[in-house]
Amino acid sequence: MNKKELARHVIYSCSTAFRLASTPELIPCSVSVCKLPFSFCSSLTCLTQRGRHYITGCAFAALRDLVWGRHGSPNHSNATSQTEATTTSKNDTTIKSNATSESAALPSAPVDHLDPDRGVAAEVIYESGHVDVNPDICREMGKNVRLLIAITSAPGHESARMAIRHTWGHYGQRRDVAVTFMLGSTANSSIDERIKQEQFVYGDIIRGKFIDTYDNLTLKTISMLEWVDNYCPKANFVLKTDDDMFINVSRLLAFIGRHNPQQRAIYGRLAKKWKPIRSKKSKYYISPRQYKPSLFPDFTTGPAYLLPARLAKELYTAALNHTYFKLEDVFVTGIVANSLKIKRIHATEFLNKRVPLTACSAQKGISIHMIKGPEQYDLWKKLLDGLTKCK
Missing domain, CATH: 3.10.28 (Endonuclease I-creI)
Structure with a gap:
């Protein structure tokens, strides 16, 4: 270095x-x-x-x-020291993305706020590894797991996680389905303590070594890919989704039953010909140095997408070598997947948007977006009742 x-x-x-x-x-x-x-x-x-x-x-x-x-x-106002040339082994250290527990009292900062106009490889700011790993989430490296559902969740969203556990997340009780929540770290000591208690009771939380902020969502997905590669590579499929989603797991299992996990493809709601937003006032701003072309590659939108678990290693390794930016769905399923020649396939069942919360919506779609905790219970009840006949 x-x-x-x-x-x-x-x-x-x-x-x-x-x-x-x-x-x-x-x-x-x-x-x-x-x-x-x-x-x-x-x-x-x-x-x-x-x-x-x-x-x-x-x-x-x-x-x-x-x-x-x-x-x-x-x-920064005070600069006095002169630098001296030196070279060391590239393997001396792994680049870190955040201050760890030694500076946990500090609030998090978005990684690209250091210089939003300049790009940096993801490996520069990503710290590998996970905290408090529970191997029981995916036993025998996922040998008997048809579906791993990895739910990205913010540290403070305990009620959202509980609503999922009590509704569609209950499918995690099946031997062939695993359900886990992906989190980063937090500077809030009381929330951190509650997460530890939650993990002690449920054992379904995976924590990466990054500060959990909006601008670090891409780090969270990279962390998910690393975890799948390390602990669940033998599973058939992985669903990446968010904690404000309602997932019809039964319909999803039927979907994966029709698809080959050996196929190099990501399934979801396909976004085509989206343009990078160049306005610095936008929360979705991407600088030309982060991504120069005028159009993004086709990608599957982030609320929910499905991929074969065996692709996790390729995506994880390749992601570290690409210029980092915060739009995780564009980054992972668009830019990185495109570089690996992994297909992105549109599946109409992936709604990935807010729709009328009816029994038919719950029955016909795999994924519904922007669902609050109480609405999870309502949709779950409508799905289980099965009284409404939908065309």
Whole structure:
């Protein structure tokens, strides 16, 4: 790893702390940064005080100038240190995406806010691995699992997770179906404690090593792909969905029964010829440096899409080598899948939008979007009643 890569590592690992610190002389940071060879900045050192880790000496602006030039990224007032050339082994460290527990008191920061006009490979900001892994979610690497349902959920959405467990998530009791919730980390200690209690009771939560924010949704999906590759690669299919979705699991099982898990395809609601939004005022803004073409590849929309579990490894590995941005469905099922020549196939049963909450909607569709907790119970009841005859 050369001096520029090392400097970039420090900036991305400590980005939140750099912006919040009242002085650049003592920056809270993760222990991983303290393992770096700091010879690229002669005055940069790491120290530990009362169990917390800090970097000190080399000001943020000096690192910024090394990576992007004098005007490349957010400014910091004090820059004094000169950088020195050095090279080290590429395998010395893994680039981190967030400050870990050592700086957990800090609020999260969107990864691309460091410099929204410049692209960076996902591997620079993604930390591999998971917290408190429960191998029972997918036993024997998914050998007998026809369907793994991976539900992305925010840390504070406990009521949404409970509603799913009490309704369509109950299919997880079947031997051939596994249901899990994908979360990141949170700086809120009370929410974090409740998640630990929730995991103790239900054992169905998977936590990646990233701060759980909207701008990190792509990291969450990358984390899901890594987990599937590590713990459930022998499953037939994986449904990626969100915690505000109603899933007709019975209809989904019938759908996968008609499709071959050996096919290189992703199924869902297909979006064609969508254009990147270039307005910086939009929450969906994508800079030309993040993605230059005027059209995105066809992709399946994020609320719910289905893929063979065996593709998780390919998608995970390839995703790390692409320029990161926050639109996870475009990134994973569009750009990354397209680069791997994985087909994206439109399936009309994937509604992926808000529809009238009728018995027929619940019966005919696989996925309905924007469902609140109480509505999960209502739709579940309508689905189970089976009194309405739909054409």
